[in-house]
Amino acid sequence: MQSPRPIDSPASVPADGAHANPAAIVARNLHKSYGDQTVLRRIGLEIPQGQFVCFLGASGCGKSTLLRLLAGLETPDDGAAPNGVRPAAMGSGGVGSLGADEPSDLRLESPGTEVGGPRLGFVFQQANLLPWRTVYRNIELPLRLQGVTAAQRRAAVTRALAQVGLNERDGEKWPRMLSGGMQMRASLARALVTAPQIMLLDEPFSALDEVLRQRLGEELRQWHQQLGWTTVFVTHHVSEAVFLADRILLFRSLAQAPEAESLVADLPIQFNQPRQAELRESREYVETVIQVTKRLREVQA
Amino acid sequence: MTQTARSTTRGRVPAPASRILAVLGPILVLCAVLVGWQALVWLRDIPKFILPGPLEILRSVQADGARLQAATWRTVAEAGSGLGVSLLVGFLLASLLSQAKWIRASFMPYVLIFQTVPIIGVAPLLITWFGNTFSTVVLISSFISIFPVISNTTTGLISVDAAHLDLFRLNRATRWQIYWYLQVPTSLPLFAAGARIAAAASVLGACVGDYFVGSGQQEGLGFLVFQAKDRDAGLMFATLLVLTIIGFLFFSLTTAICRVALLRWEDQRL
Known part of the structure; x- marks a missing residue:
């Protein structure tokens, strides 16, 4: 899959209709199964550049799996991988019954994208820091793996530390010496040190307390805007999704619905005020949370 | 304070x-x-050839101090070199074994069999091949101490955390980068545990080697024990004591080095 194919109609049309920005992520007719168990069915989505999208759904609905497909950590059933990085040779078992479908496609794009696709940032559910590297050297790792020079690494790590609110002395510590919240900040710094264009986050704040989770959410939303990311955030917290997202994609578990599609709703989220702490106290926010929750209950019923 | x-x-x-x-x-x-x-x-x-008292042992140490000292240095050098060889070669072999499942499947049975070969039977053979030399004792010492290094380090190298591996794959790390930045550090706690076992075993190996090599060039503690058995029970006990202390020091020193050099990041419950 060297040259990208033209996209006719993604199965799920973006919520805000004729958006101005070109697509950053395009997925069409993706399936993923492990053995007999189908985790994702007929995923189609198009995410324009600069959008903040939340994948929302119960545990086991495949939202994390889709995120990992986008990151290239998993391969869809017919082998399509982001920008054709991997050859289409894996897992032919799952799609047999759906063979008549249109071919699947998965592409990540960005303006001025160089060979190999846009730069990705990925934040894991746990901080996932390497315990044998200091915080500084953890954040530096992606640059080191990419062969960036020492001086450039130094500058980028210093910037990333400041961005997430850690100081130089925190950088010298071992990960085990940091609190859970600070470990997550270090993990965020590691994801943004490469100046990503697309940021993928897999329930990053789920192990943190509510106050910290809210604060990090507020900061994340700011970074998203400042740094011009296209952001995909996986969560099972409705309030978190409503606060963060421009658009929420609702997922359903396929366990009870063997023939259904995984993506069940595409909800635009818009507020008349900025995404700051005060938003949480507003009427429109609370009402949106209630509506989305209702929708989620319907989906899971 | x-x-x-x-x-x-x-x-x-x-x-x-x-x-x-x-x-x-x-x-x-x-x-x-x-x-x-x-x-x-x-x-x-109790007659002293059956059980010499501590004072008798002390007297023997004074009488044969120079001989005991020379033998001690020789055995320390043999065991130290033997340990060095098994740590180095053991780590390299484990690195090879960790590269692919088929390599492990093909070679691991022979590593296990190698471990069960009785060193007492092999030592005379090694002497026939390589002579009554220092190097032969080093070989015997590493022969007996390499297995825990290979087996522990291999396990360590392949027990990489899946999320850590994801991180490397996301950054399109090369195979060498994954080995150097991820597998090696992951393996260090287990390597350290293997090294501690090997440290004690290397002294045993040097002792066995001494015993078979005899006084070809210069005697080690293993030969001294054998020599003193019938002639000077006090010296024999003193030699045993020194061997025990060397074994303990090797073990403690390896533990300390591992803590300081390899495992600073850990909670240090080694």
């Missing part, structure tokens, strides 16, 4: 009283054993 500074960095610092006890207790036990031992020898009038 930097007690306050220390207790802030670590919560498990024992109180001063219990620290004194940790040193004083074993010393008191040792004194009691020595006194009891000497008393037993005197009271029961």
